[in-house]
Amino acid sequence: MVLNFRFAVVSDLHIALPHTIWDHPDRFHLVEVSIPAFETVIEHLTQLDLDFILLPGDLTQHGEPENHIWLQERLSKLPFPAYVVPGNHDVPVLMGNQQSIAYADFPQYYRKFGYENTDELYYTQQLLPGVRLIGLNSNCFNEQGKQIGCLDSKQLRWLEQVLASADDELVLVMVHHNVVEHLPQQSRHPMANRYMLANAPELLQILQRYGVKLVFTGHLHVQDVACAEGVYDITTGSLVSYPHPYRVLEFHRDQQGKEWLQILSHRVESVPNFPDLQQLSKQWMGDRSFPFLVKLLTLPPLSLPVNQAQELAPSLRDFWASIANGDALLDYPHFPQKVRRYIQAYSAIAHTGNPACIDNNSTLLLDKLRK
Numbered sequence: 001m002v003l004n005f006r007f008a009v010v011s012d013l014h015i016a017l018p019h020t021i022w023d024h025p026d027r028f029h030l031v032e033v034s035i036p037a038f039e040t041v042i043e044h045l046t047q048l049d050l051d052f053i054l055l056p057g058d059l060t061q062h063g064e065p066e067n068h069i070w071l072q073e074r075l076s077k078l079p080f081p082a083y084v085v086p087g088n089h090d091v092p093v094l095m096g097n098q099q100s101i102a103y104a105d106f107p108q109y110y111r112k113f114g115y116e117n118t119d120e121l122y123y124t125q126q127l128l129p130g131v132r133l134i135g136l137n138s139n140c141f142n143e144q145g146k147q148i149g150c151l152d153s154k155q156l157r158w159l160e161q162v163l164a165s166a167d168d169e170l171v172l173v174m175v176h177h178n179v180v181e182h183l184p185q186q187s188r189h190p191m192a193n194r195y196m197l198a199n200a201p202e203l204l205q206i207l208q209r210y211g212v213k214l215v216f217t218g219h220l221h222v223q224d225v226a227c228a229e230g231v232y233d234i235t236t237g238s239l240v241s242y243p244h245p246y247r248v249l250e251f252h253r254d255q256q257g258k259e260w261l262q263i264l265s266h267r268v269e270s271v272p273n274f275p276d277l278q279q280l281s282k283q284w285m286g287d288r289s290f291p292f293l294v295k296l297l298t299l300p301p302l303s304l305p306v307n308q309a310q311e312l313a314p315s316l317r318d319f320w321a322s323i324a325n326g327d328a329l330l331d332y333p334h335f336p337q338k339v340r341r342y343i344q345a346y347s348a349i350a351h352t353g354n355p356a357c358i359d360n361n362s363t364l365l366l367d368k369l370r371k
Helices: 031-045 065-075 103-109 153-164 200-209 277-287 290-298 306-316 319-325 337-344 348-352
Strands: 003-009 052-055 082-084 123-128 131-135 139-141 147-149 170-174 214-217 224-228 231-235 245-253 259-267 362-366
Touching (some): 031 065, 082 131, 131 153, 200 231, 277 319
Parallel strands (some): 131 170, 170 214, 214 231
Antiparallel strands (some): 003 245
């Protein structure tokens, strides 16, 4: 069946009404621009002939009821359907408190945006004839009450049942935590592993078994496209963090069954009170990068002495901004060889093994594999 449709992905909005904003000296993202940035994106997207929009979590700053209410009311005014899943910021506590909604209450706010069944934090919806979305919940709490990124066994069993009955439908999966590694040894790195789904290998096996090719994630705040076991994990950077990106994607299937996905990325360049958002945001990130960089350099696998890490960190001021921007090419020839090789591993060419830049604008050719 010939199939063509266009959709958008906008991730990690961190919507924060002004009176809900609280500051932290080390935060890289500018929640102050969350609402005007989202309005700028919507103004652009409403000019396109979109079939739907996906929002892969961290919809709000910290699960505040007012921010969830604002967003669901704004989404209800869109001229195309919107679908969401919760991020760790949306459901930070099991029981509601003065700041955040309760974990189980999330679907109540988004009944029009995927959650017709409000008893679970995951769902499936038919987007178009022959196209199905599966929205997963990757937020769990362990016995100590700590929030972790994981799919529980009940959800995995449900997922297999849905995929088994999907027949010849094209299935898109949306989940907040990363399913494929986007950074070197991400699942084992002491700073990066929290952005990975803890049981990603189990999910990948299920997706591969049923021929699912496309997964849309957020959480990491970077522009990156990664592939493992034939599954593409397309993660989209945060709308409130440099480079303030969002994506417009077009899926095509021709009469011979050949499938491809075209990805185009856009940036929010300015909003009121922030006329040069890109430059200011990159500077904001660089100004707050020193503690992050020292920690990165002193932790395994480098494990540098603190004094050496402090000497090298200023040269890496734009390191994370380059990664967040996507298609990074990183090299610091004056660094010690061990450190230079480690930093080079974060380059897009090193990570993908392909000199082509695919993180922002690319066309993915998809082999049509079915069960």
